[in-house]
Amino acid sequence: MPAKSRFTRLDAFTKTVDEARVRTTSGGVVTIASLLIVLWLAWGEWAEYRRIVVHPELIVDKGRSEKMEIHLNITFPKIPCELLTLDVMDVSGEQQTGVMHGVNKVRLSPQEEGGTVIDVRSLDLHSASDEATHLDPDYCGGCYGANPPPNAQKAGCCNTCDEVREAYASVSWAFGRGEGVEQCEREHYGERLDSQRKEGCRIEGGLRVNKVVGNFHIAPGRSFSNGNMHVHDLNNYFDTPVPGGHVFTHEIHSLRFGPQLPDDVVKKLGSKQLPWTNHHINPLDNTEQITADPAYNFMYFVKVVSTSYLPLGWEKNAYGTNSGPEVGIGSYGHQDDGSVETHQYSVTSHRRSLSGGDDAAEGHKEKLHARGGIPGVFFSYDISPMKVINREERSKSFTGFLTGLCAIIGGTLTVAAALDRGLYEGTTRLKKLQSKNM
Numbered sequence: 001m002p003a004k005s006r007f008t009r010l011d012a013f014t015k016t017v018d019e020a021r022v023r024t025t026s027g028g029v030v031t032i033a034s035l036l037i038v039l040w041l042a043w044g045e046w047a048e049y050r051r052i053v054v055h056p057e058l059i060v061d062k063g064r065s066e067k068m069e070i071h072l073n074i075t076f077p078k079i080p081c082e083l084l085t086l087d088v089m090d091v092s093g094e095q096q097t098g099v100m101h102g103v104n105k106v107r108l109s110p111q112e113e114g115g116t117v118i119d120v121r122s123l124d125l126h127s128a129s130d131e132a133t134h135l136d137p138d139y140c141g142g143c144y145g146a147n148p149p150p151n152a153q154k155a156g157c158c159n160t161c162d163e164v165r166e167a168y169a170s171v172s173w174a175f176g177r178g179e180g181v182e183q184c185e186r187e188h189y190g191e192r193l194d195s196q197r198k199e200g201c202r203i204e205g206g207l208r209v210n211k212v213v214g215n216f217h218i219a220p221g222r223s224f225s226n227g228n229m230h231v232h233d234l235n236n237y238f239d240t241p242v243p244g245g246h247v248f249t250h251e252i253h254s255l256r257f258g259p260q261l262p263d264d265v266v267k268k269l270g271s272k273q274l275p276w277t278n279h280h281i282n283p284l285d286n287t288e289q290i291t292a293d294p295a296y297n298f299m300y301f302v303k304v305v306s307t308s309y310l311p312l313g314w315e316k317n318a319y320g321t322n323s324g325p326e327v328g329i330g331s332y333g334h335q336d337d338g339s340v341e342t343h344q345y346s347v348t349s350h351r352r353s354l355s356g357g358d359d360a361a362e363g364h365k366e367k368l369h370a371r372g373g374i375p376g377v378f379f380s381y382d383i384s385p386m387k388v389i390n391r392e393e394r395s396k397s398f399t400g401f402l403t404g405l406c407a408i409i410g411g412t413l414t415v416a417a418a419l420d421r422g423l424y425e426g427t428t429r430l431k432k433l434q435s436k437n438m
Helices: 025-050 161-170 182-186 189-195 263-269 398-437
Strands: 052-060 067-076 084-090 103-108 117-122 200-210 214-220 223-226 229-232 250-257 287-289 296-310 340-353 357-359 364-369 376-394
Touching: 025 398, 067 214, 084 200, 084 229, 161 182, 161 223, 182 189, 200 214, 250 296, 250 340, 250 376
Parallel strands: 296 376
Antiparallel strands: 052 376, 067 200, 067 250, 084 214, 103 117, 103 200, 214 376, 223 229, 250 287, 296 340, 357 364
16 A cells, blocks of 8 residues: 555545445436536536626716717708708807718709609819819909908809808808809809709718717708807798798608717627617617698707727727827727727707797697797707716626536536435335335
């Protein structure tokens, strides 16, 4: 026999000789069953360890001097693109009147003709189609007493109809159809407007705004400031040969604040397509509003909540921001470390006729509506001081996985041993009872 070690007395796992062991058929069955159960539970534990979950956190938003992108796709089936203007303004005093970049106007055929796409035009003051290449190089069109626009093709001149319209807006003058304006008569602005009267329009693209309280709206006519008031030139909107006039019936195909999360991220946030499990759902998507009144106003009050998505292992990557002014619209918010800075929002809506009145027809004569205003679709957004962080994490750590694996093996074998012991004892007693009865 080998010499005993000093650790022998510490052995908690005493052994028995093979001659003292009894092997049974039931024990073999229990052993095979317990082995299969251990493998099955171990696989489930491994799958649980590999599973990635998203843990939401709520913190105070401490961002400063940040921008925010608004992506929209809205169809107006009963207003031509020539009449629509997109404006943005916020409480900081910054205004973007007649947005000229990042947004496209898509001309649509009349609804009775299918509403198909006729033409796509970027909102650019100087598109190629507007260049008067046939004019004398020394030509300098007048601005009819208004100030020439700073972004004119030729400094100090108004060589196109759009430049005259821009000049009129800068001094808060109504423009109308451009009667008596040489540039507009040369470009047949009035005839072009009349030819598009029955068309529709889809506005799609993105805006970059300050991350402060503000609003953007789509209204008819060129916009300008008159004192402290923001007004629109509504002459061409109301003075129309179309029966029933133009109306602001619209469909919001999509409206989101910030970049869209990838599909694989959406699946991790929640398998059920429910607003409370999947924050990427935008509540205004596929919203349709219908009216037959030209003097009608639609208002959406949006509460925006900053939201970060941090993928697994994002902190190990080289951190870098992707939010400078040089970043193109659509890429803003996608960080170099794989994280995404976006926004979710809630919304309430209100609609009213600009002629005022009450809701007596609906049984609420005490409810009065204000009179006056600008027809159009208005979005007022407010910024929440809180921020949601969706952080990817493993459901358990590696040590937790090992602990669970040991618990599976130990627990299964213990239960199997107890079951085998019970079967053995029961079989033995039955045999003894049968031998006594014989």
